[in-house]
Amino acid sequence: MDSAIKRGSYGQLTWAMLKTGILGYGGGPSVIPLIRYEAVNHYRWMDDDEFGEVLAIANALPGPIATKMAAYLGYREKGASGAILSVLAHILPSSIAILALLAFVDALSSSPVVQGMIVAVMPVIAVMLGVMAYEFVKKAYQGLGKFMVVVFCAVSFALLQLVPVHPAIVIVLFLAYGAFHYRIVDRVRTNRKRNEGGVS
Structure with a gap:
């Protein structure tokens, strides 16, 4: 299977964002796995690494996450006109x-049928988010190592659930660390080699 990155057409952008707009259910975060499927798996406009980076940056910016991702994809593939088209097709x-x-909103909101539909679709959304989270953790494990992934998960959980800190602040903090991660790793390895050389 050819995994090369491809360029999208206006038709592909429109159809992909229409599908995410129609099938996306439960708010912005639940739409992200759909957008990821279209951009990474289906059309191969980008790889998982780039999608994860864009998602992290988009989360730190104000506004609905799904709309920001649609705008980025459109701009990446077709410039400003692609961004406008993608956002319109999505919303x-x-x-x-x-x-x-x-x-009919008032009547539908109290309808047992609608309530049943909402309850039935929740597990699907949870599984989609869980699969995406698992794949991101796997990527993080490859880049950071097991120990750092556990530490970062624990720190992020504490900041988000126990303190709590606004998610944007947590994202910015981790982005800031990520910008210097490999420099820090190289420095630690260099110091370790020097210490080992001094001991021997």
Whole structure:
């Protein structure tokens, strides 16, 4: 299977973002696995590493995460016109649907059928997010090592759940560390070699 990065067309951007806009259910984070599938697995516009980097940066910026990802993908493939097209294709399905159903929102929100649909789709969203999180952790393990992944997971959990700190601040802190990670690793290895050489 050819895994080379490919360039997207306007038609592909439109169709991909329409699908994420129609099938995305439960807010921005639940749409990210769909966008990742289109960009990484289906059309191969980028690899997992780039997607993870873009997702981290987008999370640190204000605004809805799914819309920011759609704008980035469109801009990356077709410039400013691609960004506009991608965002419009992503938000139009839900915008049209909410306007069309506005008169029925109150009735639908208390409908047992709608409540059942919401409850039924939640496990699917949870599994999609879990699979994506697992793949990101696996990538982190390859780049950081087992010990650092465990430490970072524990620190991020503590900051987000126990303190709690705003997620954007946590993301910025980890991005800042990531910018100097390999320099720090090289420095530690160099010092270790010097110490070993001095001992011997």
